[in-house]
Amino acid sequence: MDDDDVTNRKVSFRKCLEHLSGAGKAIGVLTSGGDAQGMNAAVRAVVRMGIYVGAKVYFIYEGYQGMVDGGRNIVEANWESVSSILQVGGTIIGSARCKAFRTREGRLRAAQNLVQRGITNLCVIGGDGSLTGANIFRKEWSGLLEELAQNGEIDKEQVQKHAYLNVVGMVGSIDNDFCGTDMTIGTDSALHRIIEVVDAIMTTAQSHQRTFVLEVMGRHCGYLALVSALACGADWVFLPESPPEEGWQEDMCIKLSENRARKKRLNIIIVAEGAIDTQNKPITSEQIKELVVKQLGYDTRVTILGHVQRGGTPSAFDRILASRMGVEAVVALLQATPETPACVVSLSGNQAVRLPLVECVQMTQDVQKAMDERRFKDAVQLRGRSFETNLNTYKRLAIKLPDDQIVKSNCNVAVINVGAPAAGMNAAVRSAVRVGIADGHKMLAIYDGFEGFAKGQVKEIGWGDVGGWTGQGGSILGTKRTLPGKSLEDIAAQMRTHSINALLIIGGFEAYLGLLELSAARERYEELCVPMVMVPATVSNNVPGSDFSIGADTALNTITDTCDRIKQSASGTKRRVFIIETMGGYCGYLANMGGLAAGADAAYIFEEPFDIRDLQSNVEHLTEKMKTTIQRGLVLRNESCSENYTTDFIYQLYSEEGKGVFDCRKNVLGHMQQGGAPSPFDRNFGTKISARAMQWISTKLKEAPGKGRRHGWAGRCSRGSCLLLCTCSASSRTGPRSAGALGPSRLSLAVIPQRQGLAPLWRWGALRCPSAMLLAVRKPPIHGAPPAGP
Numbered sequence: 001m002d003d004d005d006v007t008n009r010k011v012s013f014r015k016c017l018e019h020l021s022g023a024g025k026a027i028g029v030l031t032s033g034g035d036a037q038g039m040n041a042a043v044r045a046v047v048r049m050g051i052y053v054g055a056k057v058y059f060i061y062e063g064y065q066g067m068v069d070g071g072r073n074i075v076e077a078n079w080e081s082v083s084s085i086l087q088v089g090g091t092i093i094g095s096a097r098c099k100a101f102r103t104r105e106g107r108l109r110a111a112q113n114l115v116q117r118g119i120t121n122l123c124v125i126g127g128d129g130s131l132t133g134a135n136i137f138r139k140e141w142s143g144l145l146e147e148l149a150q151n152g153e154i155d156k157e158q159v160q161k162h163a164y165l166n167v168v169g170m171v172g173s174i175d176n177d178f179c180g181t182d183m184t185i186g187t188d189s190a191l192h193r194i195i196e197v198v199d200a201i202m203t204t205a206q207s208h209q210r211t212f213v214l215e216v217m218g219r220h221c222g223y224l225a226l227v228s229a230l231a232c233g234a235d236w237v238f239l240p241e242s243p244p245e246e247g248w249q250e251d252m253c254i255k256l257s258e259n260r261a262r263k264k265r266l267n268i269i270i271v272a273e274g275a276i277d278t279q280n281k282p283i284t285s286e287q288i289k290e291l292v293v294k295q296l297g298y299d300t301r302v303t304i305l306g307h308v309q310r311g312g313t314p315s316a317f318d319r320i321l322a323s324r325m326g327v328e329a330v331v332a333l334l335q336a337t338p339e340t341p342a343c344v345v346s347l348s349g350n351q352a353v354r355l356p357l358v359e360c361v362q363m364t365q366d367v368q369k370a371m372d373e374r375r376f377k378d379a380v381q382l383r384g385r386s387f388e389t390n391l392n393t394y395k396r397l398a399i400k401l402p403d404d405q406i407v408k409s410n411c412n413v414a415v416i417n418v419g420a421p422a423a424g425m426n427a428a429v430r431s432a433v434r435v436g437i438a439d440g441h442k443m444l445a446i447y448d449g450f451e452g453f454a455k456g457q458v459k460e461i462g463w464g465d466v467g468g469w470t471g472q473g474g475s476i477l478g479t480k481r482t483l484p485g486k487s488l489e490d491i492a493a494q495m496r497t498h499s500i501n502a503l504l505i506i507g508g509f510e511a512y513l514g515l516l517e518l519s520a521a522r523e524r525y526e527e528l529c530v531p532m533v534m535v536p537a538t539v540s541n542n543v544p545g546s547d548f549s550i551g552a553d554t555a556l557n558t559i560t561d562t563c564d565r566i567k568q569s570a571s572g573t574k575r576r577v578f579i580i581e582t583m584g585g586y587c588g589y590l591a592n593m594g595g596l597a598a599g600a601d602a603a604y605i606f607e608e609p610f611d612i613r614d615l616q617s618n619v620e621h622l623t624e625k626m627k628t629t630i631q632r633g634l635v636l637r638n639e640s641c642s643e644n645y646t647t648d649f650i651y652q653l654y655s656e657e658g659k660g661v662f663d664c665r666k667n668v669l670g671h672m673q674q675g676g677a678p679s680p681f682d683r684n685f686g687t688k689i690s691a692r693a694m695q696w697i698s699t700k701l702k703e704a705p706g707k708g709r710r711h712g713w714a715g716r717c718s719r720g721s722c723l724l725l726c727t728c729s730a731s732s733r734t735g736p737r738s739a740g741a742l743g744p745s746r747l748s749l750a751v752i753p754q755r756q757g758l759a760p761l762w763r764w765g766a767l768r769c770p771s772a773m774l775l776a777v778r779k780p781p782i783h784g785a786p787p788a789g790p
Contacts, residue, residue, distance in 0.1 A: 020334050022055025027333060028074070028119040030060035030067065031091040032098075032130035035310060036172040036186025038318030039091040039125055044082035045326020046123050048775045051079055053334060058119055062094040063126070064101035064133065070113035083630045084571070086319055086599045087564045089189070089312050095126075104144075107137055111144040114165075115154055121166045121333040123326075125185070128178055128364045131169040135342045135357050141165040166336040168329045169344040169357055170322070174309055177221035179363035180355045181346035182386055185325070188317040190217070190309040191227055191680035197305055198232045198268065199471055199677060205266035211256065211292055211300040213269045215285045217309050220368055223387060224309070225272035230394050231683040233430070233470045234268040235259055237398075238275035238283050240371060241379040242391060246278060253295045255399070260298075262464045267298070280374060316560040316597040317553060317681060321347060323596055323775060328352040350547045390684070393691050397434045400463050409440040411501040411701050413694070415461075416446035416453060417479035418507030418514055421674050422537040422551025424682030425475045428506050428690035430466035435694040437463050441701075444498060449480035449507075450514060454487035458498050470683050473554075473676050481510045485517045492525035502531045502697045506690070508538025508549065509585075531700035533693045537686070539673055542587035550689070553681040555583070555673040556593055562669060563598035563634060570632035577601075577622055577633035577654055579666040581647045583673050584638050590673070591638035596775070601625070603636040604645070615650065619657040626662050633662065 029046045031039050043059075050057035057077045060066050066073030085092055100106030114120070124134040141164060148154045171178040174190035194216055205212050218224045222239030229237035236252050238244065244251070256267050269292075275283040285302045292300045314322075325345045332343060332354055342357040363382060370379040380388055413436050417425055429445070436443045445461040446453045469476060484491050494500075503518075505511045515534045522528045536543035537550035559582055570576045580600075584590040588605025595603030602618045604610055622633045635654075637647055651666040658664060678686070 020053050020331060022050060022053040022330075022334055025121060025334065026056040026058060026117060026119040027121040027123060027330065028058045028060050028067075028114060028117075029077075029093070029123045030063050030125070031093055031095045031172065032063035032124060032126035032133075033095060034127065034173065035090045035095050036174050036184070037089045037189035037310070037312065037314035038185040038322040039172045040082075040085040040088050041314060041319045041322035042125050042170050042172065042185060042326045042329075043091065043093060044085055045323045045775055046330055047077045047082045048079065049327045049330040053330070055121075055330075055334070056118070058117060059093045062096040063130070064098035064106075064110065065096045066094070067110040067113060068098060068100045068106045070109070070116075074113060074117060074119075080629055084567070084599075086597070087313050087567075089314060090310075091125075101133060101137075104140070107140060108144050108147060110137070111141065112148055112153055115145065115148070115158055115162050118162070120162045120164065121168075121336075123168055123170070123329050123333065125170045125172045127171065127173045127175075128361050131171070131342075131344060131357055132361050134167045134169060135361075138165045138167045138342050164338045166333050166340065167342040167357070168332045168336075168354075169342070170325045170329055171344060171346070172322075174224070175218045175221045176223040177219065177364065177367075178344075178360065179367065179382065179384065180344065180360035182349065182384070183317075183321060183347050185318055185322045186310075186314075187223070188321075188681060189312065189315045190224060191231070192315050193309045193312055194224060194228045194305060195231055195471075195680045195683070197303070197308070198228065201303065202232075202266060202268070202468075202471070205268070208299060209260075209265045211267040211269065211296075211298045213271060213285045213288050213292075213300065213302045215271045215273055215302070215304040217305065217307075218272050218274060220274040220371065221383075222272040222274070223383070223390075225270050225275075226387070226390050226394060227680065227684050229270045230390060230397075230687055231427075231470060231680045232268060232270075233397075233468065234270045235398070236269045237394065238269075238271045238288075239391075240272055240274040240276055241367075241383060241387070242376055243276050243278045243283075248277075249291055249295070253292070256292065256298070257296060262467070264464075264467060267292075276371075278374065278376075280372070313561075313564065315679070316556040316593070319560070319597040320593055324352050327775070328354070389688060393431075393688055396438055396691065397431060397687070400434075401438065406438065407440050409698075409701060411441050412444055412499050413441045413502045413504065413697060414444040414446050414458065414498070414500045415477070415504045415506065416449065417475045417477045417537075418449045418505055418511035419479060419481055419538055420508060420510075421474045421479055422508065422539055422549070422682075423473045423554035423674070423676060423678035424550035424686035425477075425479070425506055425537050426466075426469040426472045426686075427678060427683045428535055428537060428550055428686035429477060430469040431687040431690040432504050432506075432694050433461055433466045434463055435691045436697075439694065439698045441502075441698070444500065445477055448478040449482055450484040450487060450491065451480050451482045452478065453484070453494055454490035456494055456497070458494060470687065471677055473678055474674075479507065483510060483517060484514050488517070488521050488525060488528075491518075492521075492527040495525075495527035495530070500527075500530065502701060503533075504690075504693055504697065505532065505534040506537050506550070507534070508536065508540060509542055511537075512543055531697050533696055535686075535689055535693050539590065540584045540587045541589040542585060548685060550682055550686040551674070551678075552589065553685070554676060554679040555590060556597065557679050558673050558676060559590060559594040559636075559669060560597040562667075562672075563594065563600070563636075566667065567598070567632060567634055570634070574631045575626055575662040577635065577658065577662050577664045579647060579651045579654065579664065580634065580636045581639055581666070581668040582636055583669070583671075584640070586638075586640045588638045588641065591636045591641070595634075595636045598634060598636075599775075600634045600636045603638075604641045604650070605638045606641045610642070610645070615645070615653055616657070619654060622654075623658065623661050631662075 047057045061073040145159045171184040173184045174186040176187040343354040344357045367382045433443045447457040536546045539551045539555035541549045541552040582590045586606045655664040
């Protein structure tokens with residue numbers, strides 16, 4: 001997406017708001033079913049977006065039970081009602097199971113309670129059962145009102161005024177078992193809880209050479225178990241959708257003993273709570289423990305995580321996802337007509353989309369039906385492309401075929417880290433090495449970036465060498481920002497010496513520039529005429545052509561967690577504003593998304609130019625805010641957002657202008673944003689995107705002509721691949737089509753020719769600012785220029 005596209009989307013969003021009026025309308029928001037982290041962020045977004053467009057918004061406490069009971073369970077919300085709830089797990093408006101709502105009599109009482117308050121727009125946050133109930137309620141609405149009128153409980157005028165009910169759903173479930181959306185609210189936070197436990201268990205398991213059997217939640221969906229297994233490199237995983245084949249007991253014991261023989265001191269087995277065998281019989285954690293103890297004699301422990309997975313602080317991903325969905329839900333409600341079917345707001349790739357609720361629920365029920373009928377391949381496919389990719393990736397990385405069963409390619413593939421460290425780099429290296437070995441390649445590790453490459457710091461790396469790398473932060477291979485331009489001759493010599501046939505570069509913008517320099521030097525150095533691909537890994541998330549970069553999610557969680565602590569300090573002190581400087585270079589992703597996730601009052605980013613009037617406007621906003629019950633402020637600033645409006649300048653301006661009203665403090669977060677253990681998202685993303693990169697390399701090597709030419713390298717530049725999003729004609733050996741940057745487009749992973757990627761950045765900040773801003777600023781103007789930041 002180029003600058004014009006971004007500008008058009010922003011203008012479209014503003015025009016949408018200008019023509020969107022909630023005057024005279026009332027919206028009810030409720031949470032139902034099991035609680036999930038991030039529900040409060042969704043509630044906050046619905047309330048503030050509703051108020052923004054002039055609608056009344058009502059809390060419906062205790063889910064459908066509160067709707068049936070009415071009275072104090074349905075209360076009008078205001079702006080301050082949802083302050084300081086972003087970081088709170090669960091749901092502040094409660095959730096409860098309601099048998100009464102399943103009966104027509106109960107729905108009749110619920111309809112009466114809504115009509116009394118003028119509520120004809122319903123936003124339901126819950127699972128498939130909750131959303132199904134809402135759709136039934138919507139279909140019966142006109143009949144319910146007619147019956148109420150016949151009973152004399154409402155008049156004919158009320159029937160006409162509230163003739164139809166609009167329903168929009170958001171899926172809040174840690175299980176991620178709803179078809180039609182890539183992620184449900186709460187799933188990422190549940191993965192955080194699981195991985196925190198796994199990381200802690202690994203230290204004690206390694207000390208005592210133990211085997212741990214971990215049971216995770218998910219009901220009849222194995223998503224949590226599968227992604228956890230990918231993220232921690234588990235030895236075995238049991239899933240409802242993909243039961244182990246007959247004789248799995250022997251296969252698992254062989255796998256565990258082989259791993260111990262490779263000097264691995266611990267074994268991790270992850271079990272989904274709904275795990276079954278091919279005959280639909282349950283597989284329990286205790287059964288697995290007894291099997292391991294009996295067959296192998298290993299010291300084995302069972303840990304059932306239980307409701308720990310539902311608790312705790314929501315992750316940054318869940319806060320942002322829920323906020324975006326909440327805004328979209330209100331827009332959908334206000335744009336609905338009597339003919340508009342009930343819809344659910346879903347995540348597709350990187351976009352919030354609306355899908356028919358009935359179809360999504362039916363697909364979700366079809367998965368369970370397929371498992372009941374033992375059509376497990378169909379069940380995996382119905383779960384979606386992401387689930388299937390995760391499963392296939394796990395199988396490739398977890399199980400090593402015997403050497404005599406691997407068809408050798410006689411190709412050497414090198415892996416190098418370039419740029420600043422980013423959490424998840426090691427997971428990407430592990431994935432690349434194991435997929436490469438499975439494809440028959442000899443894998444080489446290059447240490448200390450292009451500097452180390454030029455000096456010959458190249459060693460073969462094996463399957464077992466990368467064991468346990470997924471959970472480690474930083475870069476084990478070592479990484480530097482140095483570009484290859486001054487050492488091209490030495491690098492070409494090393495390519496020749498080690499007979500390198502393909503190069504995988506994992507890094508940030510420096511890695512991208514390095515790839516450009518290597519590609520440009522192909523005319524001078526024949527050794528560089530090999531497939532080269534780059535995997536984006538940088539906390540700044542500034543690689544052209546890519547929406548996500550490895551490490552950005554971990555950095556965002558660090559920022560969000562720090563801001564939560566700082567907000568708590570500010571709340572205790574009263575009348576205090578904190579200025580927080582984030583990293584990111586000239587990309588405002590961290591500041592903007594961090595501001596949205598932490599509930600900041602403003603975020604200053606490079607993509608959104610601001611001047612002294614914007615700064616003054618925000619000071620005035622904070623001054624007004626100090627008159628309310630929320631007497632604290634939080635402002636984020638991207639480190640390179642302005643040459644003159646520095647962090648010190650903004651701090652001094654706020655301190656002076658706020659004198660007598662609030663005091664000000666500043667914090668520069670610095671390199672803590674690059675450290676720490678990778679988040680589950682970065683581990684999983686790094687693993688999948690690196691595996692995809694190796695698949696592309698293997699395909700190019702198979703296509704390559706001239707195999708076995710002088711120096712023994714294969715993989716000369718060829719006519720390109722169907723994976724390349726490029727329509728250019730056949731390229732020469734020095735053409736760009738065998739050098740690509742691998743990044744996720746908004747719908748899927750794609751390999752992009754690196755020269756095409758030089759188009760202007762796909763700028764997160766510029767597109768997300770409007771929705772972020774309206775959730776932060778009290779009563780912001782719909783007409784005219786918006787204040788800076790979210």
